[in-house]
Amino acid sequence: xxxxxxxxxxxxxxxxxxxxxxxxxxxxxxxxxxxxxxxxxxxxxxxxxxxxxxxxxxxxxxxxxxxxxxxxxxxxxxxxxxxxxxxxxxxxx
Numbered sequence: 001x002x003x004x005x006x007x008x009x010x011x012x013x014x015x016x017x018x019x020x021x022x023x024x025x026x027x028x029x030x031x032x033x034x035x036x037x038x039x040x041x042x043x044x045x046x047x048x049x050x051x052x053x054x055x056x057x058x059x060x061x062x063x064x065x066x067x068x069x070x071x072x073x074x075x076x077x078x079x080x081x082x083x084x085x086x087x088x089x090x091x092x093x
Contacts, residue, residue, distance in 0.1 A: 026055045028085035033072075034064040040090040047088055 032048060034040035041062065048060050063080060065072040080087070 023086045025086065027059075029059040029061075029083065030086045030088060031080050031084040032060065032062045032090070033080065033087050034062070034090045036064050036066065036068045037090075040064065043090050044088060 032044035034044055041064070044062060048057050048062075051057060051060065061084075063076075065076065
């Protein structure tokens with residue numbers, strides 16, 4: 001798995017660097033994304049509640065994939081990527 005910091009952009013192979021707009025953690029929409037395991041929702045909602053101390057939380061939403069044993073459908077990932085500028089993930093065991 002390759003993890004990229006999207007605030008710096010990523011260079012496409014054989015082309016010019018792709019510029020990315022940094023995430024504004026105080027205003028941009030954020031998705032809390034879970035893998036459907038026990039307590040993932042509670043963990044992420046706790047993070048959202050703590051974020052309320054420094055930002056509005058009306059554009060922070062929760063989403064989860066259907067099963068912890070299956071990957072998220074690509075259509076789901078594509079939809080979330082168009083609606084949100086950042087994601088906080090609860091996916092590890």
